[in-house]
Amino acid sequence: MTNTIDSYAQLHSPPRILMGPGPSDVTQNVLNALSQPTVGHLDPFYLEAMDGLQSMLRSVFKTENELTFAVSGTGSAGMETAVVNLVEPGDSVLVCVNGVFGSRMADVATRAGAVVNTITKPWGQVFTTTELKDAIAKHTPKVVGIVMAETSTGASQPISEIAEVVHNAGGLLIVDAVTSLGGMNVAVDQWGIDVIYSGTQKCLSCPPGLAPISFSPAAVVSVEQRATKVSSWYLDISMIANYWGANRAYHHTAPINMTYALYEALRLLHEEGLDACFARHALNHQALKIGLETLGFTYAADPDHQLPMLNAVNLPDAVDDAQMRSALLEQYNIEIGGGLGELKGKVWRIGIMGHSAKPENVLGLLDALEKLFMENRINCESGTAYNAAKAVYLGGCSD
Template structure:
């Protein structure tokens, strides 16, 4: 029989748009003893987690809980629970993950209407609002932070326009929750999906969601059909179709997370420990302080990259604070540079997708990875790798420019 060595992953400095380095306190929480999912101590932890999620999402919604699965499971749970065959869904797309929303909506049987923007920019809110007025969809699905392009879509005003037209607004905040403001109630967003493996610095494996009473009303009507209650309030549920998923059915998940604690699935115990600890650390730092930390380290990274003579990609007016896209210098093999960073410095940055593949690198400053130490190491390592690849640049200028930002920021 083959003998396998002990598991010993290499230590890495992960400066990608996700996953990122996990906070050691989260890893410690994952090592604690497993409790039964209906143990009162564990259900107490579930309640605390929901309470903390409301704080991070900045909402008074009754429902705020994680879907067991990576971020995509949360996106799919919300869409499959809300979209019925034939529904009109508007998806403004300005990067890769907008296409994902459109694909999932189509798989739910929706008639998808797409608005597209060239990669590197976002939509003016009035353009999306005009699309809502013109198409009158049942639902608008929109990415808040598009990590494929490093752009942040402004949401103010879009939720109000949706309410006025009785349209649901669903937002993918996977990359932004915990790193920049996601004001669910103030922006009048009906459902929001977050991610654990990015600014919250938790391993991938849960998808926090929150939604309001407008969403719950639809879920409950579809649930009654699924249970065969077609004769009760027939007019009220006329035209509704049962939710076509069991595991990703939000109406069943809220029974599991609500006071009834109806058995639906076996909760991912240690992942819930991780989420609770990650949320606790986020709230302990304070949202305003956390957002300011992400902005500071972004500023230092950008200053260093520009000091190195590199060119950034995309419209700077809508740049994500936690993802910086850098154009690969002409004649440089971007993958060769990434390999050198990983092999010699234990540092990982990301490539890109679609029309940007081979044209840009994406550097993440998210959560626990968002630190002065990591930014300075990344700049020094990238400078060394580029010099080894024959790029002419001013040695030392990148680190000095970043340190100037830190000197001002700490003053």
């Protein structure tokens, strides 16, 4: 596209099939919601939309937490909000690192002035409660941070027993649910999570731009008892809560149209039903998995802890990472993700998140891969992976 100062071409984005680590496919309903007229951030219509949004967020997080809202920013803004509000300079923070996003949380906590200790596991593995208990006994952290769905490895971290261990030692638990929320069960109150955050562009199938977040009453008390001001003005929940709560006091101009979009995405999720949505992710994962394994891919994450919505698979030797991903995009309009960090060049990250989790996407990808494998003379029998996946949808096979 050549532009001069007088004429810039209009944008026409290509209709991709998004099967990477996010963003995921956005439905026309959500795009329509995004394009509704912008109103003021104190307009009664908008305030009602905020109330509805908060109520739907509480239901998807499975929490009664009053302080549940959407941070203006992507998932990383959610991470920063969680950390900078709970952490004061000099506080001890323990972060569990088994992939890129655990490392990012440790970095954020270090920048917030915390004394950060980490426990690590090889990428693809998850932490046991005993490992956490030992690390907590050693470091006595005020805050423990852990990623539920590690998007860099496809590993699913069990969360339900962790909060008790953290609370018994007097700490608070932050959970990253950027990739898990909306695609698998997240039960904030039942599991005793203190702060949880997510993003809109993964299993919620909304464009990127907001970070759903929820603070437990104990987390709110901890923020109220701080001796120092929160280091970020923009992300200080004591001020933001005055806008999302009854006072409606201006803090910053809300991203109005993104709120419409998230509202609609959550409305669609509730219309489908959480359990039905989780079952849809699980079924599409089973079909995709059997198809990929038929093609010679193996999973990077521990077999007992594989995420449904993010399939990180080791590349067979014959596959040229960059060439094959470009061919998928250029010839089939399908985006998948490459590896991140230490898995760069070694894995693909195939997302079936939100509205991307559907048979036509899974079968379309397997069909495209079979064709590309044959074109590139990579060992593959036409239709085998596709048919193996199809059998799962027809109820013929499950793993």
